[in-house]
Amino acid sequence: MAAPPPSSPSPPAAAAAAATQQTQPQTPFYELVKGNSGLEKVLLRGTRGFSAEVYLYGAQVTSWKNDHAEELLFVSSKAIFKPPKAIRGGIPICFPQFGTHGNLEQHGFARNRLWTIDDNPPPLPVNPAIKSFVDLILRPSDEDLKIWPHSFEFRLRVALGPNGDLSLTSRIRNTNTDGRSFSYTFAYHTYFSVSDISEVRVEGLETMDYLDNLKGKERFTEQGDAIVFESEIDKVYLAAPSKIAIIDHEKKRTFVLTKEGLPDAVVWNPWDKKAKAMQDFGDGEYKHMLCVEPAAVEKPITLKPGEEWKGRLALSAVPSSYCSGQLDPLKTVPPASTLERIISLVNEFDQWTQAIRALVV
């Protein structure tokens, strides 16, 4: 069901509309279409050509494009869009278990289930400028309750901001009627598309402690400068900062990842050997992807009946490279072309000043 696209009122009316929308429930603007293998997916279209897609299967975002229609997420060319296999790429939802931290299948079962659209979610405070979003919901089936005997409601809002930023907001509520709490681990398993993994560095995780999945989950401390990639990596950084930058030097593009309610961050690249061993992953594809996954792993989240947890991921892609150590996109060094432009404008201004002085004197 596609809501009619919002009319494009003039700015004052838009401001008025935005103001009223803070009080009125927002009607999301999305389109439901058939995707790969006939699986349904929701298209989100923002202003200026930004877009995103999320499959109802797994509530999995599989596309996020900028205003040049460039794909910012990685999905394997060999991804299998056929339940019960998880789609390889985009942003799989790992719940109620991350990795092998428990006795369920790897990453739990949320990414292997068919979610439904929630047309009447409980109100969620949003930026009124966000028009393009969809609310999805998952509740356990009888089969699920056999393997994880807890009732829950998992609501996910996928939203496209006015500047093309993508946000995922999860709300998980314990709806047990037997008075029992439950605990879970969680991750937004985000696959970023990168030009060449050897040209990528990650800032924000320097000096953090991490569990190394390649060394029996042993605890280590990261070295003092940005992370670069020369081999397989599979690390769970603990109590990581809320902002992490993934810098793609070749593309002059920086992904800024902001996380709320998720203390940890997993960094994974399978590299060549593991890539070859994965059926749904191209042998050379490890060069063009990097997973940075906001997560709650070290300390599972525990909810009492009726309690609700909220975990949020916000992604933006900033077309510039960062000075080392600055995670704030506003403090980025403009690209050389902008600097050259500024210098030529200053020179032009000088010429005009001299000409006007000559006239006046």
Ligand SMILES: O=P(O)(O)OC[C@H]1O[C@H](O)[C@H](O)[C@@H](O)[C@@H]1O
């Ligand atoms: O193949 P999957 O089940 O999707 O898991 C892919 C990867 O996910 C995470 O990044 C884990 O830290 C890795 O250990 C795992 O290999």
